[in-house]
Amino acid sequence: MFTNLAWWRTRALLVACIGTCGVGVAWSAPVSQALDRPAIISQRAAQSVLLGIAQAGKRLVAVGERGIVVVSDDDAAKWHQVPVPVSVTLTAVRFADDKHGYAVGHSGTVLATADGGETWTRVLDGRQAAQISLAAAQASGNATALRDAERLVAEGPDKPLLDLLVLDARRAIVIGAYGMAYSTTDGGQRWTSWADRLDNPRGLHLYAIRRHGERILVCGEQGLVRLSQDGGQTFAAVKPPYNGSFFTAELPSDNEIVVAGLRGNMLRSLDAGVNWKQITAQDTASITGSASRTDGSLVLVNQAGMVLSEIKGALVPLNGTPLPSLTGIFPKRNGSLLALSIQGIVSVPNGGQK
Known part of the structure; x- marks a missing residue:
């Protein structure tokens, strides 16, 4: 079911390869050991595979393979790694304010921080998540949901969370492989299954979650x-x-939806999904990440190492020379761009301006 891209982001946008790096290690590796083993501190952490980045006040926080979390307090000039209680791959990170944030990753892991990413606590893992799903399925009386939840328990914590939405310091929603979806309203002390809200009886993987006002989108x-x-x-x-x-x-705006992914496909709806327009791309490399710039325009990245922007109804590369395979993009407050890649954090030449 997973593409090579999904394995990376598992984020999306799972350490295998985007493009030419080969096939990854199976999830049957000793994930429980990585779940209980702190991340190893590395001098080259900022050059590792990184999959998520967020702003926490003046600080930047990025996460990636083997439980790596790196932070920068000088606008990405220098990065240093911080201790993390797990060594599973982390796929996404989000902050509610300059202090409170969450990160998600392999083995159903959710980490929380209350000091801007300097220290992290595990507040959910795949073992706990499976028991939450089982209790919800038993309460619902849904035979299919019960069978799936029992399988989660039996297979152990081998499934990744891939994205999250942080509503405030205490409320967050996390999503991932095989339809996993959970929410907390108390800073991660207790979690509730959201699987029954998403009409996903086949347990399809959930890759991204976004919010605009009261609208929440899952794709x-x-x-x-x-x-x-x-x-x-x-x-x-x-x-x-x-x-x-x-x-x-x-x-991006009221009633507007943009989705993008496999084989370079990007679609936009201006009426909450009733009608759609295809935004054409120059190649079929899968789109791995996106973000909105301060002027409201979108910028995207793909596994071929290209930074993309929509110009006259088409996706156009902003960089002439490909970067390493890209997993995410982050517009800085000064208008420049940082890209996440299989070789770490890279600055986009000229801020992605033509």
Whole structure:
């Protein structure tokens, strides 16, 4: 079910390879050991595979393979690694404010910080998540959900979380492989399964979650798109005209949805998913990440190492020379761009300006 890209982001946007790096290690590796083993401190942590980045006040925080978390307090000039209680790959990170944030990753891991990313505490893992899913399935009486939850328990903590939405310091939603979805309202002390809200009986992988006001969007494998208009209380299925996987999404404005992913496909709807327009790309490299710049324009990256922007209805590369295979993009406050790659953090030449 997973593409090579999904394995990286598992984030998306799972350490295998985007493109030419080969096939990754199976999830049957000793994940429980990595889940309970602190990350190794490395002098080259900032040059490792990095999959997520976020702003925490004036600090930048990036996460990636083997539990690496690196922070910068000088606008990305220098980075240093901080201690983390797990060595599983971390796939995404988000902050509610300059102090409170969460990161997710392999083995159903959720980490929380209350000091801007300097220290981290594990607040959920795949073993706990499986028990939460089992209790929810037993309460629902849904035979399919019960079977799937029992399988989660039996297989152990081998499934990754891939993205998260942080609503405030105490409320967060995390999503991942095989339809895993959980929320907390108390800073991670207790978690509730959200799987029954997303109409995903086949357990398709969930790759991205975004919010704009009361609207929450979830997208994933095989064209899955779910949209809530009431802050996540209920979700409706949205059917874009493409059934390939969407690894990233944005909600740029009211009623606007952008989804992008496999084979360079990007689609936009201006009416909450009723009608769609295909945004053409110059090649078929999968789109691995996206972000909104300060002027409201979108910037995307793909596994071929290209930074992309929409110009006159088409996706156009902003860099003439490919960067390493890219996993994410981050617009800095001064308008310049940082890209995440299989070789760490790289600055986009000229801020991605033509």
